[in-house]
Amino acid sequence: QSVLTQPPSVSGAPGQRVTISCTGSSSNIGTGYDVHWYQQLPGTAPKLLIYGNNNRPSGVPDRFSGSKSGTSASLAITGLRAEDEADYYCQSYDTSLGSSLYVFGTGTKVTVL
């Protein structure tokens, strides 16, 4: 059972902006641990999209951006494109007793209308 909650799905038309939330708690995001985001295209392995809340690895378009505040974080995709249709996962670190150290969000499916 994931300790980071995301909406199951979001959708938008090409060119639009969509955001995905990632809600945690005081034992993970709220403690100050960074949030990272992964994109999983259909049938492929996850790929690092955002690290350290708002940093993009080389090659990731600047249409993708991240932010964090309190016990939550968000991923924004601007100028939505057909190739952005994928599952997106947030990830952080959790040190509560009995918890997995590396926690993933529940995942969000982005659909391009």
Add this chain to the structure above:
Amino acid sequence: EVQLVQSGAEVKKPGESLIISCKASGYSFTNYWIGWVRQMPGKGLEWMGIIYPDDSYTRYSPSFQGQVIISVDKSINTAYLKWSSLKASDTATYYCARRQGSGWNWWFDSWGQGTLVTVSS
């Protein structure tokens, strides 16, 4: 270029044992932790455990402690995930991933292609 190449798909029967592998290249294998992540069919990502190849120090998620064993052979830059007795509920795709970061902030910057394990009688 950092690469993690996993072993191929497996079909096993309940009760059988299995080892899958993850071979690393393009970086100093002993300097980065390697984690394993499960993805059950149609479901999300679950962290299973992680190992430091230099000394084989390992941490497991409570959900997977005692269910699997993670090991490495640093002479061939390869990490392993082992089951002693598979169950149907182990059917999933398993990913290895390299950990990156510092302090208390860690992420997985490179991923293997995944190994599909199917357990069925």
